Amino acid sequence: MTLFNSSAKPRAVLIGALAGLLVTTGTPAVAQDGDEARIRKLEAEVRALQRRVFPGGDGRYFEPEISSSQSGGATNAAQTTAVTDILARLDALESSIQTLTGQVEQVTNTQRGFEARLSALESATVPRTASNTSGSGTTTQPRTTTTPTPTPAQSSGPSAERLAAVRAITKPQTDDAGDDDYSYGFRLWEAELYPEAQQALAAFVEQYPNHWRTTYGRNLLGRAYLDNGQAREAAPWFLQNYQADNDAARAPDSLLYLAEAMIELGDTDRACIALAEFGETYPAIAAGRLSDQYEANRRKVSCSN
Template sequence: MTTARLFPVFPRRIGLSARLLVGTMVTALVASASPAAAQAAPLEPRVKKLESEMRAVQRKVFPGASDRFFEPEISAPTATPTPNGVSASAPLTDLLQRVDTLETQITRLTAQTEENGFKIGQLEKRLMQLEDQAKQAAAAAAAATPPASTVPAATPGGGGATVRPATPAAASTAAAAPSAERIAAVAKIEKPQTADAGEDAYLYGYRLWEAKFLPEAQAQLRFTLEKHPKHKRSSYTRNLLGRAYLDDGKPSAAAKMFAENYEKEPKGDRAPESLYFLGESLIKLNEKAKACVAFAELAEVYPEVAAGRLIDRLATGRRNAGCK
C-alpha cells in the first residue's frame, strides 16, 4: 500500500470534523499496514467506530434525515462469513474497501456542503434585492399618490350637491377638501330638470365651467359622457371637457380630449372647435409644429368654418405657432 493510497486528496474546504475523522482513519490504516489476519482483527472495531462517526457527520450536515438515507447508529451485528479458501488478508482488504467508502462519502458530503452554502448565499442575495425593490416601489408609490380630496358634484335632477371622491385629474388641482364656502357656492349653481337627462347633465357641466368651478365641471362632464355616451350633445360635452382641462392648466389632458372628439365624431357639431383648441393645447405643450398641422387640418376639412366663425381665432393660432 503506497503513501498516495494512505493519504488521499480531499477538497480544500472539507469540514473540521471530516478532517479529524480522516486523520483518525489514516492513523488506523498506517497501524494496520501489515496484511496479516492477526493485525486485521483489532482494526475491525476501530473501522466500525470510524463508520459510526461518519454517520454522525452525515446527520450533522443533513439534520433530520431519515433512515431511508442513513443507517441507524445502533443495529444488530451481522456475521460476515469467511468463504473457504480465502486468504488471511481478506479481512484487511475488506477494511480497506470500507475505508474507500468512507473517503467517497466524505468527498460527497464536502461537495454537498459547499453547494448548499453557495445556494444559501445566492438566496440571501436575491432576498436583499427583492427587499430593496420593494422599498423603492413603496417610495415611488408614496411620491406619486395624489393628496386625498373630494369635489362637489351632482347627478342631474338631484336636490343638491353631493360630495364624492375626486378623480386624479381633479385631485391634482384640489390640494385639500373644498371649503364649506365653495360647496355652498357650487350648490347655488342651478341644475336643469327636464325630460332630457343627457341635456340636463351637459348644461349643468356648462354652468359649472362658466362659473369657473373647473374641477367640478370636469367631474360633471365626465359623468355626462359615462352616462350618455350616444347623446346628441356628446360632441359638445367632449369639447367642453377639453376646454375645462385647458383652462385648468392641463394642456396634455385637453389635447387628448380634443383629438378624441375629432376622431370619434368628425361630423360632430364641435369637431372644428376641437381641432382649433387642439392646436392651442399643442402650443401650450411647446409642440408648435404639430399645432400647425392641427390648424391646417381644420382649414382643409372644415373650410367654411375656418373662413367663418373661427377665422379670427385660426389666424391668431397660426401666428402664435409660427405657421407658414
C-alpha cells in the first residue's frame, strides 16, 4: 500500500519500467502478467478494506476499469491501451486509499473524543473514601466502584406524620411486578418523599436490571437524590444510566441531569462536558423535548464551546 501513498517517484519508476518492457519486446502481454496480478491483488485488498469500513458497499468507490483492447489492432495501439489502463487503475487505487485513510482517521478521532469525555465525567462521579496510609508511609486515595449506594433512612426514625404520608401511597398490583415496583417509587417521589423513593427505586433497579422500566428507574433514582439536595449521590446514577445504553428512553435525560448535578456541585468544566456531549449525541432532543431544560442549563455556566 505504501507504494501509492508516498510520492510520484515510485510510480514513475514503475511506469518507466513498464514502458521499457513494452518498447524492447514485441509481446507486451508477457511483461504485463506480473504487474497485472499485482494490481489486481491491490484492488482486491482495497475492496476488502472498503467492505470493513463501509459494510454493504456497492463498489461505487472505484471508477470503472478500462479493459484492454481485444480487437487485435496494431502493436503500438495495444501498448498504449495497456499503459492507459494501468494509469487509470493506479489513479483509482490512490484515490480510494486516500479517502479511506481520511475517513478512518475521522472516525477514530471522534471515538477518542467521546471516550475522553466519558472518562472525565466518570472521574467526577466516583465517590472517594478516606485516605489510607500504607506501611511504607505512602498515602493513597482509593476509589470505590461507580455503582451508587442508596442512602439509608434517617437513623432517628420517621415521625408519625411521615409514616402516615408513606402509608397513603398505594402500590399498584398488576401482572407486571417490576412495573409495579417502579410505579410505587415514582409515586413516592411525586409525593416528595425522597428518602423512601430512593429505597424503593434502588430495590427496583437491583431486582430488575433488564426490565424495560430500568432506564426510567435509574434516572428517577438520580432525581430523587438531586431533588433532595444530594447532587453528589445523584451524579453516579445519571452517569450509569447514560453509559448502560445511550439509546435507552431516559439516557438523554440522565446526561442532562448529570450536567445539572455538576452545576450544583460547582464543577463547571464537567458540566460543560456533559452539556456538549448531550448536544452532540442528541441534537434532535436538544432542539425538541428537552430544549427548555438544555438552554436553561447552558445559561447557568460559561462554556468555551
